[in-house]
Amino acid sequence: MKHRKEAKGLAATFAAVITILAASSCSLAEREENNAYLQISIRQENTFATKAGGQPKPDTNQFILQIKNASGEYVYNGVYSSRPKTISVPAGAYELSLMSEQMGAPAWDSPIYGDHVSIVASAGEKVSVDFLCKMVNSGVRIKMTGRYLERYPGELTIARDEGSLGYTSSETRFGYFSAGNATFSAVAADGSRQQLFSKQLSEGQLLTLTLDASSDASNAGISVKLDTTATYLSQTIMVDRFQETSGDGASKASAFSIAQAAQHPEESVWVWGYIVGGDLTSSAVNFEAPFTKNSNLAIAPSASCKTRDECMSIELASGSDIREAVNLVDHPDMLGRKIYIQGTVKSSYFGLVGLKSIKEFILE
Secondary structure, eight states: OHHHHHHHHHHHHHHHHHHHHHHHHHHHHHHHHTEEEEEEEEOTTOOOOTTSTTOOOOOGGGOEEEEEETTSOEEEEEEGGGSOSSEEEESEEEEEEEESSOOOSOEETOOOEEEEEEEEEOTTOEEEEEEOOEEOEEEEEEEEOHHHHHHOOSOEEEEETTEEEEEOTTOOSOEEEESEEEEEEEEOTTSOEEEEEEEEEOTTOEEEEEEEOOSOGGGOOOEEEEOTTSSEEEEEEEGGGGOOOSOOSSSSTTOBOHHHHTTSTTOEEEEEEEEEEEOOOSSOOBOSSOOOOSSEEEEESSTTOOOGGGOEEEEOOTTOHHHHHHOTTTOGGGTTOEEEEEEEEEEEETTEEEEEEEEEEEEO
């Protein structure tokens, strides 16, 4: 009798284990049914800039792959070459990034490549994510003419929010910066440090700037030349055009230049410039009539400016006196006129340093 009871007990225990395993298997199967499956790769047609400051082609196997869910939690954070062939994740929205390295302070000869992708993956879906990695920072190389060095023999500094790099006349390397507005300043012959101008740096751009100083700033010009790769820009900047060393922005008589105003975000100041265009978008300025938008215009340090990066965007609010008086739809003859404007400086308005909430303006 005792053996029979033990046998029954073992049978019951075995049955319970089978039941638990079956339930666990069903639960696992249900979870798998609710998952999506990601397969990550880098497109074969990726062409990294082989001329990017003379840097070698990056090793994509060492890139950092990060996958975050909608809550910002990492599903995967590691080396690209160590990723699973298929990554199983709960169905939902995900942000994926692949970077050669994290963006940091400006550095010499340090292009950074990467790509970002957003996906929504459904239950049971197989999602193939192909990254097209491009350069995501901006390279700047400086050349200095003899006339420039006579006025600014000291170190040139290019600064972004994350830090700065110092250039001398003998420096031939590309310095790499995060995209955004950069400030250029230099040490003049009298030993004082002066801000020369600010410039918008774009992702994937390799920019060679030749700095020159003219004996007659009013006739200074800017030329832009693209090389055969269309990734490299060569530009000559007459630094005199941006200089307005006196002025505190408190009145028309002491109005800021555009470069100076850029250093006073969210302050109400007077700024001077020449009306050069309108119809602003986040990437373009129309410099020639006819114009279609009466809600904005662009001013620049020179009436002959045709380069967007030199401009300041101006808001022409509905019903305002300045819209009525100078909008280029109704007044295309305003092109080239010098204007003084009092308003609030914005770090970005249509992607440029801007002026909004205009209080007063004076035409010359």
